[in-house]
Amino acid sequence: MKVMAFNGSPRKNGNTAALLRRCLAAVEAEGVETRFIQLGGSGIQPCRGCNACRKNDREECIIKNDPLNAWYAEMKEADGIILASPTYIWGVTGEMKIFLDRATYLARARLRAGNLEGSLKNKVGGALACHAFTGGVNAIQQMHSMFFNVQMIVPGVSYWPVATGLQPGDVEQDAGGLRYAEELGRAVARLVRRLDATKNLA
Numbered sequence: 001m002k003v004m005a006f007n008g009s010p011r012k013n014g015n016t017a018a019l020l021r022r023c024l025a026a027v028e029a030e031g032v033e034t035r036f037i038q039l040g041g042s043g044i045q046p047c048r049g050c051n052a053c054r055k056n057d058r059e060e061c062i063i064k065n066d067p068l069n070a071w072y073a074e075m076k077e078a079d080g081i082i083l084a085s086p087t088y089i090w091g092v093t094g095e096m097k098i099f100l101d102r103a104t105y106l107a108r109a110r111l112r113a114g115n116l117e118g119s120l121k122n123k124v125g126g127a128l129a130c131h132a133f134t135g136g137v138n139a140i141q142q143m144h145s146m147f148f149n150v151q152m153i154v155p156g157v158s159y160w161p162v163a164t165g166l167q168p169g170d171v172e173q174d175a176g177g178l179r180y181a182e183e184l185g186r187a188v189a190r191l192v193r194r195l196d197a198t199k200n201l202a
């Protein structure tokens with residue numbers, strides 16, 4: 001069982017990375033493997049709107065010189081996906097938005113070709129955000145939009161997993177934000193385990 005996690009911040013060691021690592025430690029404590037991917041700074045290119053992925057159900061983007069296709073192939077094998085982003089103007093970062101656009105469209109390619117089940121269906125999703133003041137919930141909702149659009153399952157937690165901080169390291173002082181990030185990690189991992197235990201049921 002594996003959970004893939006994407007850090008949408010351009011800061012490799014910023015607040016979002018710290019929050020995500022807390023969350024992933026909770027996932028691993030439940031016996032589920034994790035993989036941390038640095039999305040910010042990866043050179044991911046924006047969707048060109050060419051609709052090539054709609055014209056077949058291969059789930060492959062026409063843009064071949066960035067990591068999205070390789071990540072997507074791995075996402076299809078994973079059991080869960082956790083997305084984390086700093087809040088940029090009440091939303092996710094530009095790179096996370098590009099990821100949402102392109103990964104969502106790839107995951108919907110099979111649906112558009114007439115299949116009832118996309119390849120991310122029933123994988124478990126979780127979203128985390130950092131903000132300095134306000135807007136973290138908006139960023140989380142943007143990331144949830146992908147999960148719901150591709151038939152994934154999102155476990156509830158007892159509060160929004162948003163942590164507050166401006167400068168790198170600030171979120172280490174936000175005990176509540178860290179606690180909810182850990183709760184999200186536990187919730188994702190436990191749901192992954194439950195779904196894995198029942199995967200042979202119709």
Ligand SMILES: Cc1cc2nc3c(=O)[nH]c(=O)nc-3n(C[C@H](O)[C@H](O)[C@H](O)COP(=O)(O)O)c2cc1C
Pocket residue numbers: 009010011013014015016017086087088089090091130131132133134135136164165166167168
């Ligand atoms: C371009 C830009 C836009 C931002 N917009 C917001 C915002 O709308 N609301 C907010 O509370 N913080 C905003 N911030 C602050 C970041 O969300 C905050 O510093 C966060 O902790 C950065 O996380 P990181 O260290 O992982 O990059 C913005 C920062 C930048 C650089």
